[in-house]
Amino acid sequence: MSKALSRPSVSVAGVLLHLLPAVMLFTLFAGVGILHVTSRVLVVDMGYRLSNAEGESRSLTRENDRLKLELATLKAPARLERVAREQLGMAMPKGSAVVSLADERVKGSGTAQARSAAPAVRVAERGTGR
Structure with missing residues (x-):
């Protein structure tokens, strides 16, 4: 070899x-x-x-x-x-049974002030817009 x-x-x-x-x-x-x-x-x-x-x-x-x-x-x-x-x-209430209590304000010297008396009560008749 x-x-x-x-x-x-x-x-x-x-x-x-x-x-x-x-x-x-x-x-x-x-x-x-x-x-x-x-x-x-x-x-x-x-x-x-x-x-x-x-x-x-x-x-x-x-x-x-x-x-x-x-x-x-x-x-x-x-x-x-x-x-x-x-x-x-x-x-539905009858006739003048609807009572609305409103807090009315009076204007004095340019600002709204609450009345010192009790709030006004308005009675609304049925069908009126008040």
Whole structure:
């Protein structure tokens, strides 16, 4: 056998030294890839959360509108009069039974001052605007 076929000795440290840049580059790409995938997953998750929040907002807005309509219906004067008559047994006052107590003020020297006497009593007739 000839000496031409003999191989030079290869050390493990030399091989690792030549592979180190490739390993470092692979690690860098893997880290960047993991960060990219993680960020995309977070963006998609936030999109789902936003969509759910918008749906809940629309639902709450509809509920708020419904409650405003219900409140307006419950506050309607005709309904209140009917409830007062039917459920509470109330009736419209007779003739001059409506009494209005007014705190009349007199004007003196540019300012309003309360009278020292008792407040005036006005009796309103039914159908008048007083």
